[in-house]
Amino acid sequence: MTDYDVLRVFCGPRGGYGDELGVVRNGALVPEPDDRQAFAAELGFGETVFVDDPERGVVDVYTPTLRLPFAGRACVGTAWLLDVPELVTPAGAVGARADGEFSWIEARPEWAPPCTLRQYGSAAEVEELAVPPAGVGAPPAPSGRRGRLYAWAWEDEAAGRVRARSFPGRADERGDSRSGGADARIGGTDEDEATGAAALLLTERLGRALNIVQGGGSQILTAPQPEGWVEIGGRVVLER
Known part of the structure; x- marks a missing residue:
């Protein structure tokens, strides 16, 4: 192995x-x-x-x-x-x-895969969302697959605090993906706990530093940089 x-x-x-x-x-x-x-x-x-x-x-x-x-x-x-x-x-x-x-x-936002950024009125609305059907609201990727749906709302707009959830798009043509990355569904679940590429795109759209809480409690920090670059950061733990 x-x-x-x-x-x-x-x-x-x-x-x-x-x-x-x-x-x-x-x-x-x-x-x-x-x-x-x-x-x-x-x-x-x-x-x-x-x-x-x-x-x-x-x-x-x-x-x-x-x-x-x-x-x-x-x-x-x-x-x-x-x-x-x-x-x-x-x-x-x-x-x-x-x-x-x-x-x-x-990194550059254009490196991220397709993603629908959908804003909601409150963090509570985001937390109460049901998992959407695969591919709903997600734009087609160049590969013909569907991108992800990234639901977000301001928790505190003045402070740049965001509540978000990320729903992967359609699995590949075989329908057997276990992936939580890019545009496929995780086996056994329909939601990603933390999605760096979507946070990159949201930061580009809003043009400001963000403190994002996603999923059950993951934290993603971002900050726009000169010439279209975006910084993205977070804590990392070695599991094994």
């Missing part, structure tokens, strides 16, 4: 919640894309990262059904684990830094 680490990314203030991430530190053990895809499907995490060069931060990210050019949760967690100033993804170079208890990356 290939060795891998399990992290929880975007944890709450007491270290709970967050979403699981698998990281294979020695990507050379699984060099072929098809084998990486199969291994990611076997692990069943929303995202699994294969590290191809730990010193330069070269990474390759997969959900159980597809390869991603970029993933916010994957990059935040892997940057924390490797303790590097930059990650190199197929989408581009991702700046990384640590700031006290938070791990931060800097």
Whole structure:
């Protein structure tokens, strides 16, 4: 069995919640894309990262059904684990830094997969939402799959505090995905606990720093940067 680490990314203030991430530190053990895809499907995490060069931060990210050019949760967690100033993804170079208890990356919103950002009148409305049917309200992605639905509301607009929930889009054509990343459903659940890419898009739309509570209690921090970049940060815990 290939060795891998399990992290929880975007944890709450007491270290709970967050979403699981698998990281294979020695990507050379699984060099072929098809084998990486199969291994990611076997692990069943929303995202699994294969590290191809730990010193330069070269990474390759997969959900159980597809390869991603970029993933916010994957990059935040892997940057924390490797303790590097930059990650190199197929989408581009991702700046990384640590700031006290938070791990931060800097990325571009256009790297994120399609997502419907739907605002509600109050945090209570978001919390009371029923899980929508797969793909409802989500725009078609270039692949023909559906993007996710990201429901959000202000908890405190002046302070930039947001309450959010994230509902993955339709599973792939086989309908057998277990992924919580990109545009597929998690096996056994219909909602993501923490979604970095959607937070990236919401920050671009609102043009301001955000403190997002998503799912049961995950925390995601964001901040716009010059020239269209966005920082996204959170707590990371090593599970095993």
